[in-house]
Amino acid sequence: MASSFSTVPKILHGQGAFDQLGGVVSELGDRALIVSGQGSMRRQGFLDRAEALLEKAGVASEVFEGVPPEPELASVDAVRSIAAECRAEVIIGIGGGSALDVAKAAAGLLKQPLPIADYFYGAPFSDQSAAFVAVPSTFGTGSEVTRNAVLSDPEKPLKQSIRSESFLAHAAIVDPELGRGAPAEVKAASTLDALTQAIEAFFSIRATPVTESLSFGAVALLAAHIENFVFHSDDLDAAENCATGSLMAGLAFGNAGLGIVHGVVHPLGIRYHQPHGLLCGVLLPHALRFNRDHVPGQYALLCGIVKQDIAEFCTTLLQNVGLPGDLSGLGAKAEDLPILAKESVNTASTKTNPRPVRETDIIEILERVFGLKQ
Ligand SMILES: [Fe+2]
Known part of the structure; x- marks a missing residue:
């Protein structure tokens, strides 16, 4: 094609x-x-x-x-x-x-x-x-x-x-x-955004062999270097690899599109005033599990990069770079979720997610993210 x-x-x-x-x-x-x-x-x-x-x-x-x-x-x-x-x-x-x-x-x-x-x-x-x-x-x-x-x-x-x-x-x-001199929390949130973009472009229904290779390379660079980049501003090698990984993720998603995380984070961002990358990072493991069985081959390839389950790797990475594991601290209520789901479900990013997304799917993910349900 x-x-x-x-x-x-x-x-x-x-x-x-x-x-x-x-x-x-x-x-x-x-x-x-x-x-x-x-x-x-x-x-x-x-x-x-x-x-x-x-x-x-x-x-x-x-x-x-x-x-x-x-x-x-x-x-x-x-x-x-x-x-x-x-x-x-x-x-x-x-x-x-x-x-x-x-x-x-x-x-x-x-x-x-x-x-x-x-x-x-x-x-x-x-x-x-x-x-x-x-x-x-x-x-x-x-x-x-x-x-x-x-x-x-x-x-x-x-x-x-x-x-x-x-x-x-x-x-x-x-x-x-x-980028070396930025505060650790800024580096953590921005590189988690890049990692999310690389993974969502890799899974996107519009991915091509060209964008897939860029996404795959970006995940490999970011997964290996984010922690050192966040905590060691004198590590120029880590900074260069994160800069290149982010660039490659941009090249990939700029052509292939994104997925459910980016479909949801804009409505969340404007209501709860949290950094975009932080929201991406928190949602990423949930989105990975949501999509896992619809893209088993790509999912396995990502696990191969990090030598463990990729969703577990992302959860641990969040912890290691000092980002929260959930958004329970924001005080969201169950009645906020239907409108958030409605605003998220028809976005361009949600539409390129590999598993079709219903409003009820978004509500279920948000219930877990906001600590309203285990
Ligand atoms: Fe993003």
Whole structure:
């Protein structure tokens, strides 16, 4: 059966990749806007380094800082208006998944006339985008190589992806150095997101031999290196392997899609305000057991990587990196579950899960996750 695979045209990765920022951006334009989060890239000196690299390459730059961890539509419109003011030809996202997603959506919609809310709710837009360069500092979302941006509308409230082929970055720069200094809990949550994405893409009904090989390789790298990456910031080898594993997971799920965990975590995230990766990590063992008998061959392959049951491995990994084993502390009630199930069951991610998912299946998993049932 014919299948396709598309991704970012230029991916620079590994130690020293960040030093090539100036050269990469100067090929795309003379004026750039850097978009970043709430200070960690500035504190660690990466924004100053980026500005110096751009200046040396003859690119004028401005900086927008302050993208929050759960970015709202307003952040994208703020970046669009600053980018228009400074006539930026290139938007560069430097930071975690939220900074990258805001930069990505702002670049994708820079030349469109309406506020982002119109496009978020389905108004069509052309594929005329500004150039976008993605430089991740957390190794989890894979946003540097995907065509979607996850955003929230606090009015509804609704958290969902806005997606377009034109949102793919023009270049991705994945340097392990940028992620080493993050706090352990940030590293743990983001790499558990990457591991979940690798596994869900591996099981997806849209997986192809190309995406399967990327998923399989990503699981192998992440499973072997997450613990050292989380606790040993001087272990550059672990950082590089997690950065590469996250990149490979992004390449895989960007083409193959995801599964039930990602179908459920967005409605959960907007209600309970927990980090995306933490929610993914807690749900992952439950999803693995739910799918096990529908994909026995793939399940066995994953067990072969970790030399034990993969669901048990993930449960132990959660404990070892200091994430909770369940969400009983959030105080969810049984009456909250039907609406969560309704919001989760028809998402694009749930639809590519290998075992068909009913609302009752989601309720059963959530009862266990929330400690409402053993
Ligand atoms: Fe994710």
